[in-house]
Amino acid sequence: MSHQKTHEENHPDKGRRDFIKQSSLLTALALAPPALMKAADPGWEAEAPRLLEQPLNIEINGISRKLSVEPRVTLLDLLREQLALTGTKKGCDHGQCGACTVHVDGKRVLSCLSLAVMQEGKKVTTIEGVGTPDNLHPMQAAFIKHDGFQCGYCTPGQVMSGIACIREGHADSDDDIREYMSGNICRCGAYPNIVKAIAEVKKGGKSL
Amino acid sequence: MINFDYLRVTTPKAAVDAIVTNRNAQWIAGGTNLIDLMKKGVVEPQKLVDITNLPLKEIKKTSNKFSIGAMALNSDVADNELVQKEYPLLSLALKAGASQQLRNMATVGGNMMQRTRCPYFYNIDMPCNKRQPGSGCGALKGFNRMHAIFGASDKCIAVHPSDMCVALVTLDATVVVTGPKGERRIPFQDFHRLPGELPQKDNTLERGELITAVELPDQPFKKNVHYLKIRDRSSYAFALVSVAVAIDMQNGKMNQVRLGMGGVAHKPWRLKEAENFLTGKAPSEPVFREAAKLAMRGAKGYGHNNFKLKLGPNTIVEALIKATATS
Numbered sequence A: 001m002s003h004q005k006t007h008e009e010n011h012p013d014k015g016r017r018d019f020i021k022q023s024s025l026l027t028a029l030a031l032a033p034p035a036l037m038k039a040a041d042p043g044w045e046a047e048a049p050r051l052l053e054q055p056l057n058i059e060i061n062g063i064s065r066k067l068s069v070e071p072r073v074t075l076l077d078l079l080r081e082q083l084a085l086t087g088t089k090k091g092c093d094h095g096q097c098g099a100c101t102v103h104v105d106g107k108r109v110l111s112c113l114s115l116a117v118m119q120e121g122k123k124v125t126t127i128e129g130v131g132t133p134d135n136l137h138p139m140q141a142a143f144i145k146h147d148g149f150q151c152g153y154c155t156p157g158q159v160m161s162g163i164a165c166i167r168e169g170h171a172d173s174d175d176d177i178r179e180y181m182s183g184n185i186c187r188c189g190a191y192p193n194i195v196k197a198i199a200e201v202k203k204g205g206k207s208l
Numbered sequence B: 001m002i003n004f005d006y007l008r009v010t011t012p013k014a015a016v017d018a019i020v021t022n023r024n025a026q027w028i029a030g031g032t033n034l035i036d037l038m039k040k041g042v043v044e045p046q047k048l049v050d051i052t053n054l055p056l057k058e059i060k061k062t063s064n065k066f067s068i069g070a071m072a073l074n075s076d077v078a079d080n081e082l083v084q085k086e087y088p089l090l091s092l093a094l095k096a097g098a099s100q101q102l103r104n105m106a107t108v109g110g111n112m113m114q115r116t117r118c119p120y121f122y123n124i125d126m127p128c129n130k131r132q133p134g135s136g137c138g139a140l141k142g143f144n145r146m147h148a149i150f151g152a153s154d155k156c157i158a159v160h161p162s163d164m165c166v167a168l169v170t171l172d173a174t175v176v177v178t179g180p181k182g183e184r185r186i187p188f189q190d191f192h193r194l195p196g197e198l199p200q201k202d203n204t205l206e207r208g209e210l211i212t213a214v215e216l217p218d219q220p221f222k223k224n225v226h227y228l229k230i231r232d233r234s235s236y237a238f239a240l241v242s243v244a245v246a247i248d249m250q251n252g253k254m255n256q257v258r259l260g261m262g263g264v265a266h267k268p269w270r271l272k273e274a275e276n277f278l279t280g281k282a283p284s285e286p287v288f289r290e291a292a293k294l295a296m297r298g299a300k301g302y303g304h305n306n307f308k309l310k311l312g313p314n315t316i317v318e319a320l321i322k323a324t325a326t327s
C-alpha cells in the first residue's frame, strides 16, 4: 500500500504551528526581504519558505511516503518534527548517546547523524513500528519484565538496538551484549537489567 | 545547521566533477563526522555531494592483493569473513571503534578522512590553527589530555582519532584515489601527514581527489595479532593510546613484526625501530620492554597528556604479550 501524502502530513501539529505563525506574522513581515513580501498576499501558505527542498520517497514503519524536505533536516528531525513520530528520542544530537537509534533497511543507525534526504528509497523502522501497547514486541515485554529502565528516555533506542543486536548475532554472551550495546547510553544506569532483558529474548530463540 | 544544496552522484567521475567545479562543495559518505561538524559550525559547505551510491563497496581478493572499496561500511568490513581470515588485525581495530550504529553508517573513506576530536578544533569560539589558520593552538598550553606525544609542532598537537587507520598503516596498506588528474596510489604511511606549519592539512590528498579503495598486500599475519585500545571507558570512546601488533612466528621466534600506535600523533604512527629490534628474537617481556623504550624515543608530553609517556610503553608491552600468547 502506498498512499501519497505531502504537505499536510509533514505537519500534523498544524494547530500549534498556526498559532505561532499568527503571533509572529507581524514580526515576520517586518523582517521579510522584498522578494518574500510578494508571497504575503492571499494564498500565501503563511509559512517560512523552505529553501532548496528535495523530494523524498521513503517507507516508514511499512507506509510509503512522498515527502519534501530541506537537505539539512536529519532523519531524527523528520520523524519527530514533521511526522510526529516522537518515540525516537533526541538525546545528544551528536552521535554520542544512541537515543535516536532506528533501523534503516534492517540495520541500526543513528538518525541524528543521518540526513533525511539521503534515505531516498529506504525502509525505516522506528519504535512505533515494532510493537503497540496491546501487542508488545518481545523485546519491549522483556524490558518491562526485567525493569530495564527508569526514566525511559533511552529506552526506545535501547529496544531498537537490542533487537538489532540479536539479529546481528552479537548477543551470545553477556559480555558480547555489553560490548554491542555500548552505543546506547543510559543516564539512569539500567544496564544490568537491559542486559538481562536482551539475554532472555535471545534465549527465547524467537526470530525477531 | 545552515542549509545547503544537495546532489546525488552515481559515478566517481561525477563525484570528482561536482567538487572540482564548486569550491564550497564537499562529499558526504556516512555523515557521522561531517554532520556532527556541520552542526557545530566547524565546517559550512554550501553543497553536499552524496557519494553513498557510488559502486565502491566491494571487498575482494585477487591473485596478489586484497581490495576494499572506499564506500564499504566499517561494520561490513569488520564482519567480512575474508577480512577476518586474512587480516584479522583490521577487523579487531574496526570493532574497537565507535559503536555498532556508527560502524553501520561509517565508510572506509570517511573513516580515513575524519577530523581530529581536539576540543579546540570542535569549539568555534576557541583558537585552533587547524580550523582557522593563524588563530593559534589552544591545546598547546591548554587542556591537552587527549593530545599528541609524537611529531607535533607548535602550531598543532592534535591526534588523528581513527582506529582503523592504525591497523591499515601497520599492515602496509595502499590508498587508491582518483581525481582531476587521474588515478594514483599512495602508501598508507604517506597518506596522513604531520602538522608542521600547515595543520589545516590532515593528509596529502589534493582537492578533488576521491578515495576509491584501500589495498592490502598478501601477508602472513593471521594468528599473532592484537589491537589493544586504552580509553576512558571500556567501549564507545576514543583511544587515549592504542597499539596494533602483527607478528609472524616461526620456530618460536618473531620472524616478521609490525607495530602501529594510535592516539599519539597527527597520523597513525608506525614503530619501525621497535619492529626491527624485535625481528628474529624470541618473545619475552624484557625484550618487549626494550622495544617499547625504543618506540618511545622522541616522545614529548604537553602537560595533561604526560601520562601517555608511561601508558604508551606499557600498552606496547601488554599488546605484544597478548599477541604472542597464542603462539
Ligand SMILES: Cc1cc2nc3c(=O)[nH]c(=O)nc-3n(C[C@H](O)[C@H](O)[C@H](O)COP(=O)(O)OP(=O)(O)OC[C@H]3O[C@@H](n4cnc5c(N)ncnc54)[C@H](O)[C@@H]3O)c2cc1C
Pocket (backbone or CB within 6 Å): A094, A095, A096, B026, B027, B028, B029, B030, B031, B032, B033, B034, B035, B036, B070, B071, B096, B097, B098, B099, B102, B105, B106, B107, B108, B109, B110, B111, B112, B113, B114, B161, B162, B163, B164, B209, B210, B211, B212, B236, B237, B238, B239
Ligand atoms: C560518538 C562517536 C564516537 C566515535 N568513536 C570512534 C572511535 O572510537 N574510533 C574511530 O576510529 N572512530 C570513531 N568515530 C568516528 C567515525 O569512525 C567516523 O565519523 C567515520 O568513520 C566517518 O566516516 P563517514 O563515512 O561517516 O564519513 P563522513 O562524515 O561522511 O565524511 C567525513 C569526511 O570524509 C570525506 N570523505 C568521505 N568519503 C570520502 C572519499 N571516498 N574520498 C575522499 N573524501 C571522503 C567527506 O568529504 C568528509 O569531509 C566516532 C564517531 C562518533 C560520532
Ligand code: FES
Pocket (backbone or CB within 6 Å): A089, A090, A091, A092, A093, A094, A095, A096, A097, A098, A099, A100, A101, A110, A111, A112, A113
Ligand atoms: S541523539 Fe543521536 S546519538 Fe544521541
Ligand code: FES
Pocket (backbone or CB within 6 Å): A148, A149, A150, A151, A152, A153, A154, A155, A185, A186, A187, A188, A189, A190
Ligand atoms: S532509563 Fe533513564 S536514561 Fe535509561
